[in-house]
Amino acid sequence: MNKHDGQSLSWKLKEGVIELALHREPCNEIGSLVLEELEQFIPALDEMRHEVHALIIYSTVKLGFCAGADLRELYRRSEGIGKQSAVEGVRNFLERIHRVMNTVDAAPLTTIAAVHGVTFGGGFELALVCDLIIADKMARFCFPELRLGLIPGFGGIPRLKRDLGNAVVRDLLLTGRSFNAAKALQIGLVSQVVGEGEALRVARATAVQLGKFDRQTAIAAKRFIKPIPYEELKQEIDIFCDLFAQPAVEAGLRKFVESADAQPYLP
C-alpha cells in the first residue's frame, strides 16, 4: 500500500522515498491508536521495500515530533485492574512497540527522523531508531521517565548507548533533563541542525542524496555499522515491567494526569 491516511499517522511513497507523517494532536502521544497504526505501517513498509531507498519520519503537529507515551491512556488502563494485570498489559504494549521499533531500526533502507519541538520519551526513542536525525533548531530532547519512577521502555537506553558515550547517557537518563538541538549536535546525537521549520525539507534533500548510491551496498553498510542490541532491548522491557509494579509509578502517573497546573512536562 503506497499511500495511507490514518487517524494518527499517514504515509506515502514518492520517488523512492516513504514519508511517514505523524499527526495526532496534541503531540503524537504514543498510545494504542498510534501503536495500531504503526503496526499497520510495518507490513506496508515490507511490501514497498524493493521500491524505496529512504524513509522519512516527521510530524505535522506544531508542538513537536512526539511527546512520548500516552501517559493518560496508560494511567486510565492501569486503574482499578490490579497490579499484575496492569503489568501484563504494559508488557504486551512494550513487546508490540519494540517489534515496530526493531523493524524500523533494521529496515533495508536509510531512515531519517526529521524532528522539531518536543521530542521526548517514546518520541525520542522513535527518532533513535532512525539512521539519521535531522533537527530543527527548536527541537528539544528528553528522557523524562525517571520523573515517573520508570526508565525509557521503547528501546531508548540500548539505542542511546549504541550512539553516545556512557557519560552522556548517564547525564540524560539520571537527570531527566531536556536539551536543545545545539547540544544534541554537540554530543553527536543529530547529524544536522537546521533552521526552524526546515527539517523536512532538508530530510528530503538528504533522501535524494541517498538515492544516488547502490541500494544493496547501502543495505550491507548499514547492517555492518548498526548492530541491533536485541538482548539489551529485552532486558529493558523486563526492568521497565519490574519498575512499573512499584508504588512510585502509580503516584508519578497520577500526578502527571491529574495535574491542574501548567507544568507537567517540566521537572
Next chain:
Amino acid sequence: MRTPDQTLDEILTLAASHFKVPRERITPDDDFFKTLGIDSLQALDLLTRLEHHFSVELPDYELQGVSDFRTLAGRIQSRL
C-alpha cells in the same frame, strides 16, 4: 557582559514578541505561565529560544519552582 536588568529586559521582549502579548503588559514579577497563557510544553519552547538568544544551556531542572520572569532572568544570568 549583560547586566541583570538587560537580561531581564531581553527576556520580557522576546517572550512578548514570540507569544504575541503586548510588551507593556508583562512585568518582571508576573507569572509567565499566566501572563503569556502558556503550558509547560510552550514553556520549553520559550526556554529553547532563550538558550539560543543568550547562547547558554539551561537545564530545565533549574526552572523548578520558577514561574516569574525575574527569577528566570537570574537563572540565565548565572550562566552568562
